[in-house]
Amino acid sequence: DAKTTQPPSMDCAEGRAANLPCNHSTISGNEYVYWYRQIHSQGPQYIIHGLKNNETNEMASLIITEDRKSSTLILPHATLRDTAVYYCIVRVDVSGNTPLVFGKGTRLSVIA
Amino acid sequence: NAGVTQTPKFQVLKTGQSMTLQCAQDMNHEYMSWYRQDPGMGLRLIHYSVGAGITDQGEVPNGYNVSRSTTEDFPLRLLSAAPSQTSVYFCASSPVQRRGYTFGSGTRLTVV
Numbered sequence: 001d002a003k004t005t006q007p008p009s010m011d012c013a014e015g016r017a018a019n020l021p022c023n024h025s026t027i028s029g030n031e032y033v034y035w036y037r038q039i040h041s042q043g044p045q046y047i048i049h050g051l052k053n054n055e056t057n058e059m060a061s062l063i064i065t066e067d068r069k070s071s072t073l074i075l076p077h078a079t080l081r082d083t084a085v086y087y088c089i090v091r092v093d094v095s096g097n098t099p100l101v102f103g104k105g106t107r108l109s110v111i112a
Numbered sequence: 113n114a115g116v117t118q119t120p121k122f123q124v125l126k127t128g129q130s131m132t133l134q135c136a137q138d139m140n141h142e143y144m145s146w147y148r149q150d151p152g153m154g155l156r157l158i159h160y161s162v163g164a165g166i167t168d169q170g171e172v173p174n175g176y177n178v179s180r181s182t183t184e185d186f187p188l189r190l191l192s193a194a195p196s197q198t199s200v201y202f203c204a205s206s207p208v209q210r211r212g213y214t215f216g217s218g219t220r221l222t223v224v
Contacts, residue, residue, distance in 0.1 A: 036212070041218070100157070101171070102147075
């Protein structure tokens with residue numbers, strides 16, 4: 001799987017949009033971008049994933065650049081409960097043995 | 113659905129003891145994985161399985177065994193516990209389709 005680069009930490013004011021960047025400059029055409037988060041010591045939680053089109057669900061939006069070398073996860077109205085470590089993962093997603101490989105992620109602190 | 117259930121939640125072992133960490137899912141997911149997370153670190157893949165009877169090694173497999181005799185269960189065996197295996201262990205499962213993994217709440221293991 002391609003490697004990703006994320007800033008180690010970010011702050012965001014409560015109620016504002018949190019924009020978390022991820023670089024994946026060596027991503028292949030058949031690799032998807034996945035985002036997970038881990039709140040304190042809980043198990044990671046799936047947020048969203050995409051291939052090349054922008055995606056939105058009830059939790060977040062994922063913006064992938066046209067060249068697919070980077071992406072941004074957007075939490076539109078961050079709350080204190082969004083404080084967590086956010087992981088950006090690229091993964092070949094076919095019917096095969098492609099488990100998730102986690103990097104170090106970005107620690108997002110939402111501040112009141 | 114109970115999701116991914118891990119037992120026990122906490123365990124203390126003496127060096128040299130063996131034990132099995134249990135993981136069960138009731139979502140009929142094909143993919144299952146085991147991760148460990150050391151304090152302040154990211155998750156590292158131990159073993160994974162793409163279906164009953166099929167397992168493979170991840171990043172840090174030494175000292176651990178797995179088997180997958182049913183779709184529902186994916187136990188992780190520590191053969192001879194060492195203090196270096198003190199960690200939080202997470203089990204995860206995913207369907208074959210392009211969706212996210214569901215993680216258990218973790219087993220906190222201390223080896224003294």
